[in-house]
Amino acid sequence: xxxxxxSEAGADLLQSRYRQVLDAWPVPAERVRVPTREGETFVLVSxxxxxxxxxxxxxxAGNAAxxxxxxxxxxxxxxxxxxxxxxEPGLSAPSRPPMDSGAYAAWLDDVLAALGLTAVSVxxxxxxxxxxxxxxxxxxxxxxxxxxxxxxGVGRTKSGWLFKAVFLRLFGERGxxxxxxxxxxxxxxxxxxxxxxxxxxxxxxNPRTARLPRFTDETLSGLTIPVxxxxxxxxxxxxxxxxxxxxxxxxxxxxxxxxxxxxHSIFGQTDTVSDFLRERP
Numbered sequence: 001x002x003x004x005x006x007s008e009a010g011a012d013l014l015q016s017r018y019r020q021v022l023d024a025w026p027v028p029a030e031r032v033r034v035p036t037r038e039g040e041t042f043v044l045v046s047x048x049x050x051x052x053x054x055x056x057x058x059x060x061a062g063n064a065a066x067x068x069x070x071x072x073x074x075x076x077x078x079x080x081x082x083x084x085x086x087x088e089p090g091l092s093a094p095s096r097p098p099m100d101s102g103a104y105a106a107w108l109d110d111v112l113a114a115l116g117l118t119a120v121s122v123x124x125x126x127x128x129x130x131x132x133x134x135x136x137x138x139x140x141x142x143x144x145x146x147x148x149x150x151x152x153g154v155g156r157t158k159s160g161w162l163f164k165a166v167f168l169r170l171f172g173e174r175g176x177x178x179x180x181x182x183x184x185x186x187x188x189x190x191x192x193x194x195x196x197x198x199x200x201x202x203x204x205x206n207p208r209t210a211r212l213p214r215f216t217d218e219t220l221s222g223l224t225i226p227v228x229x230x231x232x233x234x235x236x237x238x239x240x241x242x243x244x245x246x247x248x249x250x251x252x253x254x255x256x257x258x259x260x261x262x263x264h265s266i267f268g269q270t271d272t273v274s275d276f277l278r279e280r281p
Contacts, residue, residue, distance in 0.1 A: 004088075004094045004206055005089070005206065006205070010203070010205070013204060014089050014201060017200070018065060018091070021065040022064075025068065025071070026071060026072045027046045027071055028046065029046040030044075031043075035110070035114060036086075036111055036114070037106060038095040038097060038103070039092070039094075039095050040093050041083065041084065041086060041092045041093065041107070041110075042084040042090055042092045043082065043083050043084070043111065043115065044064045044080075044082040044084075045079070045080070045081055045115075046071055046079075046080045047074070047075035047078055048075070050079075051079040052078055052121065053078065053079050053117050053120045054078035054080045054121045054123065055081050055083065055112075055117075055120045055122045056080055056082040056083065057085060057132050058088070058124075058127075058128045059126030059128050060088065060127040060208060061201050062125075062201075063084045063088060064083070064084055064090060070270045073270050073274055074273075077278055078277065081115060081117070081120075085127065086107060087208070089201055089205045100213040104131055104134055105135050105138040108135050112142065119142050119143070120142065120143065120144065121144050122136065122143055122145070122146050122147070123146075123273055123277070124147075124149070125148070125266070126150050126151065127152060129149060129150060129153075130213075132148055132151070133146070133148060133151055133154070137220070140223070140224065140225070144225060145225055145277055145279075146225055146226070146228070147227075147230075147273045147276055147277060148230070149230045149231070150231050150232060150235055150237070150238060150266055151231075153212045154220070154229075154238070154242070154246055154247060155231075155239035155240060155241070155246065156238070156242055158235075158236060158237060158239060217249075220250035221250045226254075226276070226279070227254040228257075228272075228273065229243065229244070229254060229255070230257045231244055231256075231258055232262030232263050233258050233259060233261065234261060234262060235262075235263055235264045236263055237264045241258075255276065
């Protein structure tokens with residue numbers, strides 16, 4: 001556990017805070033732990049048992065809590081499965097296999113098998129967006145629709161933010177807070193509590209440092225399912241203009257939304273994603 005956290009005390013603190021969020025989940029939910037080849041995986045399940053399944057994959061340094069503002073709307077039409085990605089500060093195993101090995105697709109195979117799911121719609125953010133794309137390209141028969149926000153692996157990964165973040169952290173807590181705000185793009189009103197959570201996480205958690213593998217044009221072009229991609233024009237982590245351009249070129253039928261003035265953290269897209277997922281072929 002300490003491999004992904006800076007201390008056992010920090011791990012306990014973050015997991016305690018996470019459980020508080022789970023206790024206040026806006027809809028009834030079942031907490032499920034499933035066995036996989038990478039260790040135990042935590043899944044938060046909500047919505048009608050007979051509704052179509054929707055797999056939710058959060059971003060880096062996050063967990064299922066990322067979906068708390070969306071899940072009430074989405075569970076009106078879907079049975080949602082919010083998965084804590086392995087190696088992140090949730091309740092799943094701390095395993096971090098190589099990103100370019102196919103290990104994450106194999107891990108999701110185990111998750112879906114344990115949940116009794118054969119084909120799902122998938123929504124993902126950032127790292128979760130990369131994981132969703134990776135799975136859809138490796139297991140096209142298992143993904144019916146795909147909605148990703150600020151996904152990794154499409155536009156180039158920017159490096160300028162890293163040098164700025166390192167510099168700002170020299171200024172202690174104040175610098176850490178400003179660094180987190182700049183990298184996550186948390187500049188709008190009403191986001192202080194979100195920023196508090198981000199700062200607390202990075203105070204105690206060791207995020208991944210390896211760049212996400214980049215999808216080739218050939219790999220992206222092989223997707224035949226409906227795809228929605230949403231990016232922020234001011235994303236500090238990924239080149240959102242390149243993401244939009246490559247998706248439009250490789251997937252002419254995909255829907256692409258570029259949000260002006262928005263950074264890496266994307267909010268307020270609940271209805272857009274819901275409308276896309278509810279569409280019939």
